[in-house]
Amino acid sequence: MSTLKTMSTTEGPTKLMPLKNKKIKSKKSRGLDILVHMILLVAAFASVFPLLWVLSTSFKPATEVFSNVIRFIPAHPTLDNYHYVLTFKNSIFLTWFKNSFILALLTTIISAFLAATAAYSFSRFKFKGKNTLLFSFLLAQMFPGALLIVPLYSIMKVYGLLNSYTGLVLAYSTASLPFCVMMLKGFFDTIPVELEEAARVDGLSPFGTFWKIVMPLSLPGLSVTCLFSFITAWNEFMFALTFMNGEDLYTLPVGLRIFVNQFQTDWHYMAAGAILITIPVMIVFLWAQKYLISGLTAGGTKG
Amino acid sequence: MLKKIKQTWVAYVFLAPTVLAMTAIVFYPLILGITYSFTDLDQYNMGNKFIAPSWQWVGLQNYRDLFSSMTSEFWTVALNTLIWTFTNVFFHFTIGLLLAVLLNRKIKGRAIYRMMMLIPWAVPSFVVAFSWRWMFNSEYGVINLSLLALGMNTVPWLAQKWTAMFAVIITNIWAGIPFMMITLLGGLQSIPKELYEAAEVDGAPAWQQFFQITLPLLKPVAFTATLLGTIWTFNMFNIIYLITQGGPYRQTEILVTYAYQEAFTNWHLGIASTYGVVILSFLIAFTTFYFKIAKQDEAR
Numbered sequence: 001m002s003t004l005k006t007m008s009t010t011e012g013p014t015k016l017m018p019l020k021n022k023k024i025k026s027k028k029s030r031g032l033d034i035l036v037h038m039i040l041l042v043a044a045f046a047s048v049f050p051l052l053w054v055l056s057t058s059f060k061p062a063t064e065v066f067s068n069v070i071r072f073i074p075a076h077p078t079l080d081n082y083h084y085v086l087t088f089k090n091s092i093f094l095t096w097f098k099n100s101f102i103l104a105l106l107t108t109i110i111s112a113f114l115a116a117t118a119a120y121s122f123s124r125f126k127f128k129g130k131n132t133l134l135f136s137f138l139l140a141q142m143f144p145g146a147l148l149i150v151p152l153y154s155i156m157k158v159y160g161l162l163n164s165y166t167g168l169v170l171a172y173s174t175a176s177l178p179f180c181v182m183m184l185k186g187f188f189d190t191i192p193v194e195l196e197e198a199a200r201v202d203g204l205s206p207f208g209t210f211w212k213i214v215m216p217l218s219l220p221g222l223s224v225t226c227l228f229s230f231i232t233a234w235n236e237f238m239f240a241l242t243f244m245n246g247e248d249l250y251t252l253p254v255g256l257r258i259f260v261n262q263f264q265t266d267w268h269y270m271a272a273g274a275i276l277i278t279i280p281v282m283i284v285f286l287w288a289q290k291y292l293i294s295g296l297t298a299g300g301t302k303g
Numbered sequence: 304m305l306k307k308i309k310q311t312w313v314a315y316v317f318l319a320p321t322v323l324a325m326t327a328i329v330f331y332p333l334i335l336g337i338t339y340s341f342t343d344l345d346q347y348n349m350g351n352k353f354i355a356p357s358w359q360w361v362g363l364q365n366y367r368d369l370f371s372s373m374t375s376e377f378w379t380v381a382l383n384t385l386i387w388t389f390t391n392v393f394f395h396f397t398i399g400l401l402l403a404v405l406l407n408r409k410i411k412g413r414a415i416y417r418m419m420m421l422i423p424w425a426v427p428s429f430v431v432a433f434s435w436r437w438m439f440n441s442e443y444g445v446i447n448l449s450l451l452a453l454g455m456n457t458v459p460w461l462a463q464k465w466t467a468m469f470a471v472i473i474t475n476i477w478a479g480i481p482f483m484m485i486t487l488l489g490g491l492q493s494i495p496k497e498l499y500e501a502a503e504v505d506g507a508p509a510w511q512q513f514f515q516i517t518l519p520l521l522k523p524v525a526f527t528a529t530l531l532g533t534i535w536t537f538n539m540f541n542i543i544y545l546i547t548q549g550g551p552y553r554q555t556e557i558l559v560t561y562a563y564q565e566a567f568t569n570w571h572l573g574i575a576s577t578y579g580v581v582i583l584s585f586l587i588a589f590t591t592f593y594f595k596i597a598k599q600d601e602a603r
Contacts, residue, residue, distance in 0.1 A: 036405050037412075043402055044419040050434040050477070051426060053445055057437065070448045118321035125314030133322070140329050142586050144538045146559040147579030150339060150572050151332035160352045174328045177321065206313045235427040237541050242567055253429040257545075260433060267437050274430045285425035286418065289485075 051278070058082070058271035065268045081272035093273065095248060096255035103165060103240075103251060104233040107172040111229040112222060115177055119184035120210055124193065141178045145238055153242060162243055171239050176232040180225045187221030188214065224291040231281060252277050339576035340365055346570040358573075365577040376553065376561070377581075384537065384557040387472060391536045394476045396529055399483030404517070406484070407491045424481035432545035435474040436461070439546075464554040467547050471555060475542050479535075483528055490524030491517065526597055533593075534586060558582050 053072075057065055058081055060074040085093050121127075122134060152171055153162075161167030191214065199209045215222070237253040244250060247258075256277070259270035342358045350356030369377050406417055423431070438445050439460040447457040460470045494517065502512045540559050543549060549556035549564060556564070558578060566575035 033410060036408060036410060040402070040405055040410075040416045043398075044416050046477070047420045047422050047481075050431075050438060051422060053438060054430075054434045066443050068443070068448060068451070070445060070452065114321045114324055117317045121314045121317035125311060125317075127311040127314045133318070136330075137325070140325065142534055142583075142590065143329065143333060144559055144562075144579060144582045144586070145540065146538070146562040146566075147336050147576070147583055148329065148332050149563070150344075150566050150576050150579065151335035152328070153566075154339075154344075154349050154356075154572070155332065155335070157349065157351050158356075170328055174324055177325065181321070210317070235429065237429050237545075238563065253427070256429065256433065260436065265440075267440070267443070270433055270437070274433055278426055278430050281427060282422070282425040286421060289421060289425075 054271045054274055057268060058275045060268060062268055065271075081268045082276070085269050085272045085276065089247075092247060093255065093276075096250050096252045099165075099244075099249065100234055100251040100253075103168055103172065104230045106165065106169045107233040108226050108229045110169065110173040111177055111180060112226050114173065115180035115184050115225055115229075116215070116218075116222060117210075118177075119181045119188055120214060122181065123185045123188035124196075137178045137181060140174075149239065149242060152239075156243065163245055163249055168239060168243050171243070172233045172236060175236070176229045180228060183228075184218070184221055184225055187218055191217050220291075224288055227284060227288045231285065234281060336576050336579050339573055340580045342573045342576075344572040344576070346572070349572065361573070365574050369574065369577050369581065376556075379554075380556050380558055380561045383468070383555065386468070387475075387543075387557050388533060388536045390472050391475050391479060392529060392532050395479045395483045395532055395536075396525070398476070399480050400487055400525075402480070402484045403487040403491055404513075406488055420484060421481050423478050424485075426478075428478065428539075428541040429545055431474060431478045432542050435470070435477070436546045439470045461547055462551055464551065467551065467555045471543050471546050474546060475536065475539060478542070479532065483532060486524060486528040487521065490521045493524075494520045522600070526593075530590065530593055533589065537582070537586060558585075 056072055056074060059077045059079070060071075061076055061078050061080065064071065064074060064076065122130065156162050156167045156171075161170070195213055195217075196209045199213045200206075204212065235253065236251075240251040240254050244254065247255070252273075256270065256273050259266045259273065341360055341362060343361050343364075344358045348356060348358040369375050402420065406413060406420075426434075439447075441447055441457065441459045441462065444460075446460070450457055458466055461467045498516050498520075499512060502516060507515070537557075538559055539557075540563065543555060543557060543560050544563070547555045549560050553561070553564075559582060562575050562578035562582065565571045565578060
């Protein structure tokens, strides 16, 4: 990279290349560089603006939010909106936070278990119907939630699972499963099978091998899978809206709607709530994104 | 290639929990949903813990109602869905590709640009929807206030069909670019540098290198990314539901939001299932067609 850098600047030493030619080229590429920077700046600005605007709104008093003046930095910054969001109706926001957290955590545990066992089987064994199963998993990713939600609703009604964590966790546990299985399968494929063979020779059962040898080695892959399941459940809206009735049972996405309805919209409270929900997810996401991307591309191309 | 272990019973034991879960939560409901599309299911006859279901078969009635323009808005909604999906994926891809190409150059501050551009992906979609709904607010939204500041008229964005459609599409384009950009960037980085060096020696100009090297070699990645993008956009519920709720007067509904409202606002669960089946058929037809094109392309 450093050699390329020196070559593109005129000050750098020019090796073997005719001086004249080099100068023309670098002038042209400098103009291009400026254009590239301009486009990237616009794109970067457009990418962060909406969230920054919500952040700015969250620190404004109502008089500034509902005014005709555009002000990026609040004239009278305040934490009142955050205080209100965290305390109104006996801190119901914290109840929603708890609901979202428990649901996401249970979902993560169940889908990590399911994904790890299934991915191990796909990675290590040859068996009848393997390709059909893999294909049907991929196909399942295509099923619209809008088609599954009616039958799931009626099943849960019959079994009395509406308005319960159990029902929603069950519905969530398979949502990220196809993706997680693909990603973990890719990860298991990179672990040499010789280790397991050695463990088997030493008398470990297949399940012991899986638990004591494979799982510890795949902690990085497993943690990314967990993160993905957690974020999927944390962000889910449609099922939570439909299956959970009653303010005490809401998750964060459903609860946040309280501030935004047809008759009265408290944008300043909505903004504070949105920031509180987004910041933790965003930090985790930006940290894990490179693993997610490799998983996505591996799942898409290898199959 | 890995050596595969041949004890198949172990494989089946490891697979059992997942297969069980997928059957109970995905495949069985799928069959049930298809079944419901031939019934008059609603909230009274669906049964519960204590009362047995009492719905009736209605044959193809739901499908006839759905496709006849007298009784349903299906064709309008289907057209909306096509516009929604096509516009979104088109701009996701073109803008995503442009940004990926730019980010693939050795320039200063690349890591920071990349990080900033990934932010829309990291924001939960319901927060995305609320943020843009606030910006499109007709009285105090930053977009209308900016128009005023520039001496233009304000627009009642969410109160008329096409401006509302524009608003939800812009929102979703914004949210979907990072995935496309980052996937395509991965594809670009896997193209061997030697190809470009050779083209440089041959004196091929940059645009020619782009069309003769970059685009053809990017095809497999672009294929996967646009396929996934199309399916996700087609099924995207949160953005439209939370920004316009399909309004004004159900004019910005797409198939999935329409199906949802049929089910849980109007409680026409049978019709909603019919919509579900039609959505799935669309997606299966599209995917099959897409794969076919890709195969023909490979053969050439």
